[in-house]
Amino acid sequence: MEELKYLKLLSKQFPNIPAVSTEIINLKAILNLPKSTEHFLTDLHGEHEAFQYMLKTASGVIEYKINNIFDKELNEVEKRDLATLIFYPEEKMEKIENKNIDGLTEEWYKDSLDKIIKLCKEVSSIYTRSKVRKALPEEFAYIIEELLHLRDDDENKKDYHEQITSTIIEIGQAKNFIKSLSELIQTFAVDKLHIIGDIYDRGPNPHKIMDVLKNHHNVDIQWGNHDILWMGAGLGHKPLIATAIRIALRYGNLEMIEEGYGINMRPLARLAMENYKGDICDVFCPKLLDKELEEKELRISTQMQKAIAIIQFKLEGSLIKRRAEFNMNEALYLEKIDYDKGILYLNDNEIELTDKNFPTIDPDDPYQLSPQEEEVINQLSESFKNNDKLQEDIRFLFNNGSMYKKYNGNLLFHGCVPLNEDDDFACVDVGGRRAKGKELLDFFQDIIRKSYSDTNGDEDQRDWLWYLWRGEYSPLFGKDRMTTFLRYFTDEDDKSLYKENKNPYYKARENEFTCKKILSEFGVDPEKGHIINGHTPVEEKRGESPIKGNGRLLVIDGGISAAYQKKTGIAGYTLAYTHSELRLISHEPFISKEEALTKRSHDTVSSIRIMKFDGQQKIADTDNGAKLQDDVKYLNKLLEAYEKGIIKEKYK
Incomplete structure (x- = not known):
């Protein structure tokens, strides 16, 4: 029935x-039909231009297609010119127009249109007509559909095809058609995009990456610890707001907060200048990668970073005391300081602080915010909660993200599945019960969704977002502690103070048996499936391999973030899963759009084929x-x- x-x-x-x-x-x-292409990217960390370029080029797939189709017809420079026309059609045509006395000729338009149409036919050939039709720009849909489905060997329609292209040029629409067809090629080259976490922090433009993702035709996200940080901050969680602002100041990205999200930072600037006016604060000097700040701006930014860091440590201390089950008492640093002597008492050791100026801390009640600090964090909390752009971005992350994803036989998650030293799943006390493995990740996923959907703003649920940011058994953090306070206030030569021990997962993932056990735990075929991770940059220049567990696990964090490229030796990975193979592609650093337009060689450093399939994988x-x-x-x-x-x- x-x-x-x-x-x-x-x-x-x-x-x-x-x-x-x-x-x-x-x-x-x-x-x-053949299975369409999936692309996997991770740890974008605000590097908007590099990310955009990877999408536009389909991480080398488009150049690969050009090489196959036009191998005998074009030389290497001509192939690259065609590629850059597809990646940046408007800019490329402007360059050619400025370079040539006669501008863009009718012959150039016809030749370019013919080549782009041929390439567009190739990349769209694995899709149904219906799917292709839905992707077409409304204003040119009928004409483009006709062009894509005309056969080269159809003599009956040869004149018909030539007349269409001639008329496009004649009525001044060639530029618009080239732009539309180029965007279609970019869309068809990658059908599904997986982001394995960490869109935010370090780089300058995570908000611009969010704009791209919100407009992408088919994307999913596995949350990273830096995404959870901003999702919690967007919900108004004060310790996470303070942390997000501190990290932005740490990497000189105040502009992202003030202009990208339009959040007023003047109250914090006033607090910093009033309380830390004579403070040198060298250790709080921003880590600037590709820009410089004027001396006055640098000094204010440094003071602001210290001011928000102290607020962060106070708020975190109060939270740790309130949530004893998080078991993080070691991080209660502010109550372990002799403020007269400038000594930190830690694990029976006396450690002299390198910075002893704490004008807003009451030694008798070190976690109490000063009235001015309380006013500043309250204002920031309201600004974060009521910012339309930020709310739109975190809504997208909550709705389109997950702790893990099973997709086409692969298991995707950002960091780790917490393990014990014996490589068994760590059993963790959460929400009044004990959970491990898949059940633990399911608990965190459930609590994340509840933290957003609960209109009353349950602080207990949102505290778990902070735990996911830096807790010992957080699958997104994967370390026993976070030593930010010690890095700021103790001797940087004493590396033992800063040591953050990774979860045993990161050693065990080298073992094929452990990888298969994790795949089985999540209901993925352990003989055919792969675990796909980000979070830990692969130090390729030191010989580290991104392929772990005899091919069962792939770490695809190759350092898209400029902050990691000295460590990795490359500038990121893309994992491409096509109908015929699984291939890992490594990238050179993205310099600029201008450099990409004038470059005469391919962008890919190298690629590793992980698996070649027997026969073609189909949608079935x-x-x-x-x-x-x-x-x-x-x-x-x-x-x-x-x-x-x-x-x-x-x-x-």
Whole structure:
């Protein structure tokens, strides 16, 4: 009876035998199309321009297609010129126009259109006409569809094709067509985009990356610890707000907060200048990678960083005392200081502080905010909670993100699945119960969603977001402690103070058995599936391999963030999963759009083929294929119900 109810509902969409038959034919045909390309990227850390370039180039896929199609027809420089025309059509055409006396000639337009149409046909050939049609720009949809489905060997329509391109040029629409076709190629080259966490922090433009992702045709996100930091900050959680601002100041990205999100930082600047006016604060000097600040701006930024850091440590101390179950008493640094002597008492050691100026701290109540500090953090909390742009961004992260994802036989998560020293799943006290493995990640995912959906703003739930940022058994952090306070206030030569021990997962993932155990825990085939991680930059220049566990685990953090490139020796990885192979691509540092336009060589440093498939993977082999096959099963039952008269057909 339940099945009959479902079939009757289905009959409203397919009311008769011809309608249901057409859909069965369509779906069974789709199941035999090649699997479309998936791209995996991680740890973008605000590097908007590098990320945009990876999307525009499909991480080398478009150049690879150009090389295959035009191998005998074009030389290497001509191939690169065609590639840059597709990546940056407007800028490339402007350059050519300025360079040539006659500007862009009719012959150039015709030749470029012919090549771009040919390439667009190739990259769109694995999709149905319906899917291609939906991706077309509305203003040129009919003409582009005609051009894409004309066969080169069709003599009957040769003049028809030539007349279309000639008329496009004649009526002054060639530039617009080249731009539209180039954007289509970029879209078709990568069907599915997976971001394995950490969009925010360190780099200057995470808000611009969010704009790109919100407009992407098909993206999912696995949250990273830096994403959770900003999601919690967007909900108004004060320790996370203070941390987010401190990190922005640490990397000289105040502009992102003030201009990108339009949040007023003047109250914090006033607090800093009034309380830390004569403070040298050298250790709080911003880490500037690609820019310089004027001396006055640098001094204010340094003072602001110290001011917000002290607020952060006070708020965190209060939180740790309130949430004893987090077991983080070691980080209660402010109550372990002799403020007269400038000594920190830690683990039976006396450590002299390198900075002894704490004008806003009351030694008798070190976690109490001063009235001015309280006013500043309250204002910032309201600004974060009521900022339309930030709220739109975190809404997208909450709605489109997850702690982990199983997709087409792979297991995606940002950091780790916490393990014990014996490589078994760590059992953690959470929410009044004990959880481990998949159950632990499910708990955190549930609490993250509740923290957003709870309109009353339950502080207990949002404290868990802070735990995910820096807690010992956080799958997103994966270390036993965070030593930010010690890095600021103790001798940087004493490295033992700063040591943050990684969870045993990071050693155990080298073992194939452990990787297979994790895959099985999450219901993924341990013999065919892969774990795909970010979070820990692969030090390729020291010989570290991104491939772990005999190929069962892939770490794809290659240092897109400029802050990590000295460590990794490269500028990021892209994992490409096509119908024929799984390939890891490493990148050179992205310099600028101008450099990309004038470059005469390919961008890829190297690529590693992880797996070559026997035969072509089809849609039938994917998760979506399994759903379509299920649809076909019920459509066949509906067809049978029509044929037996159990459900009556309807015709207009």
